[in-house]
Amino acid sequence: MVSLPDSPAPEVRATAPSPPSAASPPPSKGTAAGLVAVLAALTSVAPLATDMYVPGFPDMGDALGASSSAVQLTMTAFLAGLVVGQLLFGPLSDGLGRRRLLLGGTAGFVLFSLVCAVAPNVGVLIAARFLQGVAGAAGMVLARAVLTDRFHGADLPRYFAVLSQIMGVAPIAAPVLGGAILSVSTWRAVFAVLTVIGVLLLLAVLRKVPETLPPERRHGGGLAATFRAMGALLGRRAFMGYVLVLALVSAAMFAYIGGSSFVFENLHGVSSGMYSLVFAVNAVGMLIAGFLFSRLAGRVRLITLLVTGVGVAALGALAQTVLVLTAGETLAGTWITLFVTLCGVGLVFPSTMSIGQALARDTPGAASALLGGLQFLFGAVASPLVGVFGEDSSLPMALIMLVTVAAAGVALVALAQPWRGQGEPRR
Template sequence: MSHVVRRRPDGRLILLLGALAACGPISIDMYLPSLPSLTLAFGVSSSAAQATLTSFMLGFSFGMLLYGPISDTYGRRPVLLGGIVLYALATIACMLALSIDALVLFRFVQALGAGAAAVLARTIARDAHEPTDAARVLSMLSIVTSIGPLLAPLIGGQLLLLGGWRVVFGLLTLFGVVCALAAFFRIPETWPREKRANAAVLQSFAAYGRLLRDPVVWGYLLCGGMAVASMFAYITATPFVYIEHFRVPAQYYGLLFGLNIVGIMLGNFINTRLVGQLGSLTLISSAARVSSGASLFVALASLTGWGGLWSIVAGLFLVVGVVGLLSANCTTDLMHRYPHNAGAAAALFGAVQLALGALASLAVGQWGGTGPNGMGVTIGVAGLLCYAGRFLLVRLHNRPAPDAAAA
């Protein structure tokens, strides 16, 4: 398909793209209640179990960087299909892993495949819709994507009762196969041949250099990336903080986790209603303020013990609730700033988000113990850096992109 007519928001396409984009989040969230049981199954420490999360996020980040420029050169559809097949095969390997080291490796490969679905679902949504609709479409996509993570920890907790952590990967394998079939039959090619890079694929990767020389890009990366870093610090720490430190039963962990997914959905719903009236920069600025303030509150509550569990839960609701709003607007603005390298722009943004998330996850794991202190400090630092990104955007947003002709 060499030509795609841009359209008004298409509910069926958004639903399918949302399911594809959820491959990564579901693969993380359904697995979270299993982390404490992994320490017993393999006889390892909590930090070793958390390494399976860190390796997934690193693989996810690397995969995004790989697929964006390749899709700019060869098209979206073949790259998307190849990534989803890789995801399904690696998930089977995870289910059969016999050691924690093997599971860490297979999770990395699983994430490489999931990265294709994540970055290309958003890029396809941008390709197929009018620019004025793109931020709203991506927020709608995030609402759909949030449904899976909302249910995933609840399902994962119940699967532990049925057959343990391997059953979780069995269900994820089925999900991957269904996604691959749906993408094969329903996803069109949205990047026409006449718009693809004429040069070698290595020159498509050179777009990363142009992007990273732009201080406005760094504003987007810090603003959206540090919000995600806070979220992944929460994702990595709370299975131990909630279940072991605050004694929340594993089967009910998903309820507290789902509360934050509801917050993400609410933030994205607000974005769909207001982005056309207020503009993306205003919403990014306001959401970054909320994220930074709430992050510092979580740090204070974690370090002092003030308010106990519910004080941390309340602060995390605000921290996590604006992540989708920030991601949708930062991604859309960045792709519009570099329209001929939209795949690379989306890939860079997603990869940096996941890399920062992996670093935050690693920081929490290295802190040691099951208390909330490591999570609180990590989230507090991320909040301050998110505000630094907001400062860059507010000051430099109207500056022209460098090498605009080349980009």
């Protein structure tokens, strides 16, 4: 891989971060817990809105007179909205502040969830889903920016671990919750529930999330200067290295999400209930890794945890590929190797978020936009690839996961260069 040239602007080292300004003092322990709880809930909105309505796809197609491909396009539109929304809200918040954009985005999520619930045809639903994704992205991208504003040192990685664990749990809970709703009502009720969730989050933001970026710390020069600051981040080699590590490992996880049901249910013949158990156990692997990360952050260097995570994920993906090529398709082998891979993913997510935000502490909103936007962009591209390359073997899923994790390793070495120690919090 060709290394990007370093930008003329010096990269921000987080080994000795500046203390919070007097206008944004660190919160007390009780206040911090409430703030982090709300930010975690905001982070869960996207995976909930992504997966809750999936069990209702057949009924949705019948009700709207739409083809299966048109119904699936509602999912693609939402993911595209998440990418666009993060790239929009993140840099805007560096110039305008966090709170009003967070309130506006959450209110927009409520509105467009309601539009989805009453959509008369699939065209309106697709448009509403895109706008719902744009609005819902505000909670995800600004949650990371608010954490970066408020917390420093070893606290920041621990709280990023909480957000990463939520991202691991929400995709499991979403289809279960959606299935429960569909057992007593229609797919429209799923979006009605999302509307109610949005209202509750809006009230929580009003009560628990203060403005964390006072005017004196905002970027001047208007919107053009704000987006130029995000463009400048693209020239920071180390920062973009960590962004690519996160995006490529996310691609591996989305390939797993997109292909695992086919692999376990069609190839290995497990029931849908058994597949839910497999999915849940693998997600527990991510949670365990995230918990270990939160306990070790501050004692072990973040780059050590990151390199370990990439190595574990690569080991799992390689073992899966080798097993398929040698021993053939085995349920136990596939399950174990995927569990190992996702344990590695559980270490990579909070590590890259923490280091990336620390490297760009001067523009945390723009940094959060690039970290989250590319994460979902790469994931959206990787998710359908498993089906494209064939459905008679689990080898396509294994190879896609192996290639993306290996590419993350290349980005780590060639661009991030973790041995330089950039992005480490002060102990």
